[in-house]
Amino acid sequence: MNKLINRIVRYCSCALALLVAGCSQSEDTDTTGMEDYGGVTLSFYASSGLAISTRTELGGSEDVQHVQDVQLYIFDKSGVCVASEDVKWKEYFESLGGLPANTADMTYKVKYKGFAVGDAYTFLAVGRDVESSPTYGFPDAITVGNDLANVKATLKAADWKEMHQSELFSGKTILTYNEPGMKGQIDLYRRVAGVMGWFINLPPTVNGITLTSIRITLYKKQNKSVPLLPLAVKPVFKDYIDDEVALDGGEVLVEIPVTAADITSDMVFSKGSYVLPVPAPPAISDDDYTLRVELVGGGNVLRYKRVKLGDGDVLDPSTGSGTGIIDTQGPYRFPIIANQFYGVGTVANPIDMGGKEPDIVTTLDPKWENVEDTLPLE
Template sequence: MNKKINRTNFLLLTASCLLFMFTACQKDDNLFEKPAPGEQAGEISLLFNIAGEPETRSAVDGTGNTQHVQYVQLYIFQGTGDNATCIASENIGWAEHFGNIPPTNNAQMKYKVKYNNFIIGNPYTFLAVGLDDQSGTTYGLPAAIMASGTPTTLGNANATLTSGASWTAISKSELFAGYSIITPTMYGLNNGRIDMYRRVAGITGWFTHVPTTVGLKTVSSIRVSLYTQQNKSVPLIKRQQKPLFQDYITSPATANTDSKVLFTIPAPGNTGTTVSQGVYVLPTPTPPAADSYNYTILIEVVATDGSTVSSKRVKLTQGDILDSSTGQGTGVIDQESDYRFPIIANHFYSIGTATSPIDLGGNI
């Protein structure tokens, strides 16, 4: 009789345990439910990568992979289109992360975003801008992009020469930017990466056998110029570059033609001396295929009276990727395309090299 009772009690106890385990499992399953859109997401961690190496070197070798970023600002936009508005702005502490000695080559940094009101299922655009010791003043960054008051939209997230600043400040200001679109999908940590590249181009020239006189005129300088005025604005979000080049903003830097000049080098007074100079410049489109615009970059030898005594057009090397002879999708075949090319961000344009400078012919 006792055996029967014990067996019955055992069966009842086992059934109760199974029921409890089943109920407990049901409760545990709720812990792993897929987050529902509209709920608040967890934190976001970003890996920032600054690539010092230029995307390409045009004509001949450039200046290496040195970069000079000292400060990085992160902007967060709610959405992905031009109308997405800036909702947060954060200094990520780039220099501090490297012990206040920012690296001058390719570098990475992990950062946990301070803003924490992300919504699961909503896309956000994370825009990072890297500044050297000049570009913050030149473009009024980081304050020029605002998350409060009248928030900046993504379509207006540009770097623009500040009012009252000289256009020549552009030539000394290195500027990096990159972005990533992240849609938070979980309560826990969401990860992302932003690769930052230059939003300026570099142009450097090396010259030798600079004449001291041409005919009866004394040479004062070498002048290197664009076919048009330099632009004073650049989109921080990279735009289309091929087949039609659209990664620029038409924004003449001055009301006159002064800003055509990229740089001027005083004549060394000795034909055997090699001289060099380089600048940053904002992206510029290819000149129109017309005789009046038969170059992108022009080298001029200038006399003391201001007149041009000789000039050379800068030509791309054969097969250069910037060659626009196929029309870049326009259907127009340009026989002068070696001389007509766009100025593209994160490209270095070398006019000669340190070991093979441009020969300006000496005295004539």
């Protein structure tokens, strides 16, 4: 079983808390003999009841993740990066016997010593799993001298499909340096969304053509960049970078190979992936969609079902925002938002692809925790 493992996330919209603790006479903030101490102490907290895994492909909507590295970037009052530090999360816990499965905390003393009294500094933290570091080129994606206004994660890997396995977090706080013992807090949130499907009763053939795969596709090619500092989601969705994958097939988020031998009455096909934020599609026709499930054979789409929001979903624009104009296609057009899980079916209720229902209702789960179990992705 593959699981997203939460070693750092707290149970509040998948947030990771980095608390900046004040200097005192406590054991954690004692600076005696700390030659590399620059006046700021960070305490990292991990949630309890968590297991350990080395896999990062999306396996379900559990409120879990597996960040292994956190890089801290410090920007001065003009927005220029003046320091980049690895907080050594993984190394710290491995020295204690292994990455934590229960509540744990780590105290980190910032090494940068160039703080000017009275100046405001931005502390940006980026959390990565083992795949996202090479996928997006971290920690070197941000270097000393870079401008805070331009910080983003952009695909660096040769294969754009590496994004499907790469989980990425970020968060920031702004502190004014007055004296050693600055206090503050950083909450890191996912900068990726999750899309996953569960399917049953696949037809071996469609119109005489043998089924070879089932996939979840986006209305456009995926973006390969995302802002590390979140932008507005409402009333206008701006939290994305329009930077599409150039290669063919970039619209495919999830693809599951199928053979006739695989198809049985109770066989559930399931797979998921991470995806960077995308705005809702424009209103064009009565066949608009953000996501759709496709049955593929002979290199062609044999049949598809559009995915729509459930009744009353907050992302549903169909009521016209109070204008009284009903947009019947509104539930099919929605943005892909960071830190949201888009479930196409569930473990308990997989989508019947042999049924006559023309559309599929997606379940949006901001807590990533409603699925009781996960299924193999490969």
